[in-house]
Amino acid sequence: MTATSLSALVKAYDVRGTVPDQLNPRVAHALGVAFAEVVVLADGAPGCVIAHDMRASGPELAQAFAEGVRGRGADVTLVGLASTDGLYYASGALDLPGAMFTASHNPAQYNGIKLCRSGARPVGQDSGLADIRTRAEQLLDDDAGATPAPAATVGAQAERDLLADYAAFLRGLVDLSAIRPLKVVVDAGNGMGGYTVPAVLGTGAGLAELPLDIVPLYFELDGTFPNHEANPLDPKNLVDLQAAVPQHGADLGLAFDGDADRCFVVDERGNPVSPSAITALIARREVARAVAEGADAADVAVVHNVITSAQVPEVIAETGARAVRTRVGHSFIKAEMARHGAVFGGEHSAHYYFRDFWFADTGMLAAMHVLAALGQQDAPLSTVMADLHRYQASGEINSTVTDAAAATEEVRAWAQERDVETDELDGLTLVHAGDGTAADPMWWLNLRASNTEPLLRLNVEAADTATMERVRDEVLAIVRA
Known part of the structure; x- marks a missing residue:
């Protein structure tokens, strides 16, 4: 019998493949068992938290994974629909390992899993993912003799809605209550931004109304992506947003990817703002806040990867803080941030990481920083960002x-x-x-x-x-x- 290989499914940073040929309930169950053994039980955690995005295959795959975890005696908390940063919030707030079922911006036939340890700490190729793959492969081989004996007690399963808590937590990190009124076009691409934006920037979670007039584009959750791919990194997927911003006389536009952990920005003219410019903008704000709270700027670190613009370390140096350069990829950014206690980290791909968010990436918090920076002055966004486009x-x-x-x-x-x-x-x-x-x-x-x-x-x-x-x-x- 040919040995099972999950190398095409389990990547360097996450699990991602087509449904059902590469990822199906049987494979998800094996990965759940492996995750329980390699991460949950090995770390001494009582259980894990599991979420999924709007893809039709998500609930079934998440439940199969949960049953694998429970079969090893660990508890599971199902939070249902969530953005990836919503899952990171759950992992941090509940201090539990987590599994997020999403294929981010990939087409409809894909799904996947982003895994983390408690406190949203990453699980990548060198931090447990390779071991999870190997163990799951053993479990899927009928003749491997690797099926574990049943746990003495099957883990419990509970359900919990954390959307309102997630929204309130982010509101507590960036105060938008006193900014000038802004009109904002948001393109959710039929992804999870259509679920989280009303909660965080609107009143959907029962929070106070903000001085924001949100113009929604494609907020309907639909994992078939009927309007365009939920991948704003590809310019063709920004076209609708770029047209809508000047059409509505908006102050700016925001575009989220499928699982809403990345945020892209266009200015009042409909011109894209580079993620490196956003990284520099937020770096200024986070360093200034740390200094206002009593830190010496020289002791404050900001992390960036090797292909962000040269202006990013320049701007960080201008604040008096330290720029830490690292490899591309969330596991490297998060590891360097934790090592240096960095207040913020940014990548060219519009992933933005925050110390106050367990060093994890959140597109929503980045968007809130942009709104705050713009709303605290009278100039248009193109002017606010003018000195942050230094190179070609x-x-x-x-x-x-x-x-x-x-x-x-x-x-x-x-x-x-x-x-x-x-x-x-x-x-x-x-x-x-x-x-x-x-x-x-x-x-x-x-x-x-x-x-x-x-x-x-x-x-x-x-x-x-x-x-x-x-x-x-x-x-x-x-x-x-």
């Missing part, structure tokens, strides 16, 4: 390659003819400092291999568009030769 970026460009290592070495050889600094924290990063003049402008690039696909991912940034395009095109010519 290519965005991430993927190239299919047969030998990523060889292509990377060819780019390294190309760089030897240029005045660059090199590092390999995450892929190959080349930095040309320049002399600050138009004749010798700054540029940098990062070339990273995908963990799961035969792809090389290129990001280039420069002081001017012409330089960015020149470096981009030269490197792509090498990679795609």
Whole structure:
């Protein structure tokens, strides 16, 4: 008998695959047993909390996973519908490991699981996920003899609605009660933002009314995504929001991905605001708050990944705080934040992490910071963000390659003819400092291999568009030769 392999389903950071061929109740049950053994019981937790997004397969998969956990004697708390940051809230507030059934922005036929330890601490490839995969594979092999003996007592199952508590908690972190009135178009993409935005920014959770006029786009929960993919990182999925903001005379627009853990922003003109600019904006606010609470700025840390804009560490340095650079991926960001006690962390992909949210990422809290920053002054968002667009970026460009290592070495050889600094924290990063003049402008690039696909991912940034395009095109010519 061929041994079961879940390598196509269990990725570096989470579980994600098509339903039912890769992920189905039988597989979810095995993963639940494995999660109970590797995380819940091993950590000494009494149980775990489980949630799902709006995908039709979510409730059945979540229940099968819960039964796997309960079969090992651990309790489960089902919170039902939730955004991923809602699950992180539950994990932090209840101090329990958690499992969130979501495939984020992936198409309708997908589902997956994001796992965490108590306090929303990440479970990734090097922090338990590989062990969970191995154990689940054993359980799925009929001849493995690995089926565990039944627990002396089956774990209990309870249901709990935490939406109002989640909303109240976020309201307590960013005060929006005294900002000027703002009109905000929100594109939920038929994802979980349509569930959480009314609770947090409206009065759906019984909270006081805020000076916000919310114009909803696609708030109906629908895991088939009938209007557009719930992936605002792809420009085509921002088109409706970009048109609606000026059409409604709104002050800004917000777009959430499918599980609402990422938030994208467009200004009053409908122009996208880069996640790096949002990272810099929130970094300023969080450092200022820490200093106002008595911290020495030099002791405050902010984390960013290797492909955020060069302006991010610049802005952090301008506040007097320390910039901590790390690899791309939530497990690396969260680990560095915990190590340095960082107040905030940001990624180019619009994941934003907060110390006051258990170092976890929450698109909603990021959105609230943007609303607060805009609402506390009279200028439009384009003016507020004007000094946070200092460089020209290519965005991430993927190239299919047969030998990523060889292509990377060819780019390294190309760089030897240029005045660059090199590092390999995450892929190959080349930095040309320049002399600050138009004749010798700054540029940098990062070339990273995908963990799961035969792809090389290129990001280039420069002081001017012409330089960015020149470096981009030269490197792509090498990679795609």
